[in-house]
Amino acid sequence: MSEPLRRRLRDLGIGIGRFDVGPNNAITDVAGVLVGHHTLRRGTGRRKVGSGPVRTGVTAILPNAGKIFTDRYIAGHFVLNGAGEVSGLTQLAEWGLLETPILLTNTLSVGVASQGAIAWMLDKHPTIGVEHDVIIPLVGECDDSFLNDIGGSHVKVEHVRAALDAARGGAVAEGCVGGGTGMVSFDLKGGIGTSSRVLPEELGGYTLGILVMTNVGRIEDLRVDGIPVGRELGPAFIHAAKRPNLYGSIIVVMATDAPLATSQINRICKRTALGIGRAGSYAAHGSGEIILGFSTANVVPRGRVQRVRRFDILADWAIDPLYQAAIECTEEAIANALCAAVPTDGVDGRVVQALPLDRLVDIWNRYWRDCPPSPDAG
Amino acid sequence: MSEPLRRRLRDLGIGIGRFDVGPNNAITDVAGVLVGHHTLRRGTGRRKVGSGPVRTGVTAILPNAGKIFTDRYIAGHFVLNGAGEVSGLTQLAEWGLLETPILLTNTLSVGVASQGAIAWMLDKHPTIGVEHDVIIPLVGECDDSFLNDIGGSHVKVEHVRAALDAARGGAVAEGCVGGGTGMVSFDLKGGIGTSSRVLPEELGGYTLGILVMTNVGRIEDLRVDGIPVGRELGPAFIHAAKRPNLYGSIIVVMATDAPLATSQINRICKRTALGIGRAGSYAAHGSGEIILGFSTANVVPRGRVQRVRRFDILADWAIDPLYQAAIECTEEAIANALCAAVPTDGVDGRVVQALPLDRLVDIWNRYWRDCPPSPDAG
Amino acid sequence: MSEPLRRRLRDLGIGIGRFDVGPNNAITDVAGVLVGHHTLRRGTGRRKVGSGPVRTGVTAILPNAGKIFTDRYIAGHFVLNGAGEVSGLTQLAEWGLLETPILLTNTLSVGVASQGAIAWMLDKHPTIGVEHDVIIPLVGECDDSFLNDIGGSHVKVEHVRAALDAARGGAVAEGCVGGGTGMVSFDLKGGIGTSSRVLPEELGGYTLGILVMTNVGRIEDLRVDGIPVGRELGPAFIHAAKRPNLYGSIIVVMATDAPLATSQINRICKRTALGIGRAGSYAAHGSGEIILGFSTANVVPRGRVQRVRRFDILADWAIDPLYQAAIECTEEAIANALCAAVPTDGVDGRVVQALPLDRLVDIWNRYWRDCPPSPDAG
């Protein structure tokens, strides 16, 4: 299909929230966080399990510039709705530590993504699996079977390695890339989106970034900063087959350089869920809405190196701006995924439309430009 | 202070969400749910601990028309942020049962409300406390110390009894009544609010009701159905002292006649939290945002009457409409609290303004009436 | 009744576990932890609600030598079975902070104990309740209605104050004192028990102490270090009325000077539950088995004093000895409660027997002395 020009939400003149964005408006604005994609896209026509069409891939988030196995981070999570899988989540929840990359892919490729991550780490750390250094990689998934021959197991170990090897800082490709290639969100083409916030110095000056793989929601519920964009577009906008309501998921990764304990990261991840809700999800029964988070501020070295370690930890009273940042950043990352994604065909000739950016701007402007703020607004 | 005419949100022409409301648009639309208030309001001027001014009270929710001790309900909960207290919550979480009324009051009156509820139940069930029938009443709280002499312990056992005795079905008084008398929400006068939804028959025809005691939020974050009403009003609208950001809480009670298991009620309570988020709370560090829920569809009799009981339980695939209803109902209950509450003075001459209904309508109309839906809206 | 000589478990020549005990073998071995009791005991004969007999009281644990409001500790918890109440638990779980004393009393006195703790703290910190410094005291309960006129509300605010004022370091009175006065455990007289462990220097040298209020279990399940003492005593040993199986609870308070994060304290509290299990509880449906824990190593000052604080935190790989210490200490604290408690009569002439120390020693010796360790035992 022809791919129309896509732009990020802010490039359309639309911003969400009160805080400034970072240089890339991406999770990579948190120092040391790298992102890589490997996209698999081939074939058209009827689904033939094992043959295609293929609309899937792998996205890798590498914390600590790839040194995460030896120099671990404090981590946390929240499960808004658990109809999904992030392998390794139980250990992350128990230990509050991140010691592997985070991979995002389709539901039936979690196993191979896990194997690929292990293989890639074994190359770097050959003692893994030899002397009690087994690891359980974090692999999150959404179900892309509406467009992708998910039963065909098209993701291979080498694709996982490729995503990991491709991880870079700087601008992050969004939309139909990596794990997001075949995802559908709010009945529109979804996928990968990201955003970041930098708190003012007087609130700590911290950077917080969000990356989502969004496969969630129905068009009638879509909101952009509260504005009911989906309602305005109208259900009739979707002139192709819609997925059943029940399905869809979203995996969110939150990174920050604010110095946080596990319990604080868990709490921020919970606020991230509020951001998912503001974007229009009601966390449907069949939707896996899982948030992982980590802080890059304290390193927890592997091995029995020191009985007591000194950590810098943010005072709880100072955490509220991070809550707000996490919410607005999540809303914007979801919107960015929709803004970047292009119309995509898939199995059985299904087509998923893209969010129409001109219509989005029109709707936004009618609400905001044509409706001037009241006289005494701050 | 003079009390201007207050109206409910829908009476202003503003509705939230897609489902119909019940006859009273109140939690009492769920059959057998009764609500009573006892309001304490006296004195003005400087805070003199023990003397006043007094702006507080007790709200009682009586499930099962007061027979809840013998004919118990299945119940659940969710803690969005736990900087608050609902006594009895641990047992509710463990057993998934509701066997006492639910009381709402100020933070330092939880103990006396608990004693009052026990005393009231002892009158009805004299075996309590004699033969292993101790109970742990559910008492939720918010901190009304901005307006109320909270340290003065003005709530007495007889006031708790009075609220319980006052419990009725039908229309529910909102705003500055009962436990909500001294509450502040979004820097405006808050308090008690309620709303209900009735699902269409083809979705089960269930009724779901919400009652909130809202003491949460900052004006700049207030939203009504996504519309940034607080931003439009502007921070300058608040021309009196504002509470520090850190404080504020909200207790939510959800009731439904849909036949649900504990795990399902827990899940609905979690969606209710998304409704709190949509109304503008980011669940600040210092805010107690706790949701209780119960289903009236199955009765669990007290005592060892039957080893195995037959329950009607909703299929999980049919739960999504209840999620949506809980979210929109929570948003509307919060708005109803603000719409009903009147400007209130309190300790040290502080005054908390009410949400200006004319301004609310103006803002709403500019967004909705002046901005006609796009041609192809559904 | 005549009170026979009672001795602590170790004074009988019985020790549990591998680690050394502290100087007092009590929770007070953790520096700054004080314990006080106020015991209410009067009347005999038939229960007359409001008149007696009275067999109840209050036990107070004062962390940080009473400065806990301003210099707070990191805290955690675990609920083994939640058929009970610790008021303030939700906030402790959310914030991971301890900022009030911990009170233990009977189920229907939680409210008054909470009020008493607030009153006592108001005296010391008059700004509480004036300017957004409301507190939610931690008050744990067990049901002593088998012996005590629990419905009579005999615990008054002054008794709570008295327990708090009585708090001291050093040896801790055990058995039928304070909140433990009317408690029954394993069909024997229970109540308050405590124990401590000091890790060897090479494991960190930390002190960990446990205090229990035990009201849990049936005699046939009682174990001392695995030895089935209750089975040996035999059900026939109980020649008086037994409580229904369903009831009984245990509240455990764990203190340590090991430097721990909230998530680590939560994990230690979970191991404490294993200690309850080893002593013979199966955490019955009707039993409230709740564990609170705190670390005295890091102080979290009240107020907005510092955005980022430096904490010493134990490495996770070094936590295992604390797990073991918590388990063995819990087992011994429960045994100490039984060893210290004296035969007690109560309402309606009921009598609860004490654990027969001579029989305990006999049973122990048959297992251990008469059964010499095998030749190659370490």
Add this chain to the structure above:
Amino acid sequence: MSEPLRRRLRDLGIGIGRFDVGPNNAITDVAGVLVGHHTLRRGTGRRKVGSGPVRTGVTAILPNAGKIFTDRYIAGHFVLNGAGEVSGLTQLAEWGLLETPILLTNTLSVGVASQGAIAWMLDKHPTIGVEHDVIIPLVGECDDSFLNDIGGSHVKVEHVRAALDAARGGAVAEGCVGGGTGMVSFDLKGGIGTSSRVLPEELGGYTLGILVMTNVGRIEDLRVDGIPVGRELGPAFIHAAKRPNLYGSIIVVMATDAPLATSQINRICKRTALGIGRAGSYAAHGSGEIILGFSTANVVPRGRVQRVRRFDILADWAIDPLYQAAIECTEEAIANALCAAVPTDGVDGRVVQALPLDRLVDIWNRYWRDCPPSPDAG
């Protein structure tokens, strides 16, 4: 190595607990529960990653005689310590449903076991992965790298299929079979163990079965029904290399035909953890101790077949015997694993000894036979 005669615990004259065992004293006593193993064992000598030695395998638990995809069961879980992985756990926790087999294997084979289970289910249900019927199989793991070339990825999809195809009712092979082939527990050879209980009719007559894959514990902590067998054997008994303390795990699967809701199964799983504790685990930091449970009494059909379903649910007051059964059954299943496992060599010539059954009987008899019960024992 030569394999000495091994017997089950009860065949040695040792029983744990009060309830009767089922016909097979195995999880298969719960009607419809099938178990299959596929064992991989080849090579000796030095570890050469990819070549061996291989000491590993797969164990499959098939609920509902293989019809679990269409006729699902109510399920629950508990995480005692989460340093491990059960893929699919998040969804089980959210939905409280079991809809796939449960597989047990080594840590680095979770992915392939998941793929194998999906492949096997796709054969039976070709719509999986085609139309929104993705599944997330439950795959639990322990780390067998002490004996097994875990990094060599020796478990293949066909081995997973073989374990599933081998699933049968009746007696269950224990010890060094299937996923248990390379496991070490209490410094002795561990692996698969199982046990069951049948409640007396007056307690409901339900059957409850446990199957463990045990890789947990240190010899000095091993207990059999409270008797400190490991202490008696003495650390010197282990004359070979010991694993570091930190490692080891146990996965427990609980099945019952008692009619239970998810929240009740969660609670029983928590008691199962007490059984793990009684057997001698303190749930070390590095140990994955995860319990899954399901009830076969109610079937939840796949698909949108009925909005409201009728369930038989056990009254909570009747649940205590199931708690006790779960604890004693878990203890016995762990002991059975040790009793069945044979001495095993593995990578780098390491040898893990078996529990010496003659010594076990000697120790047991000294405690129990030579120490006659006291006169008045019941």
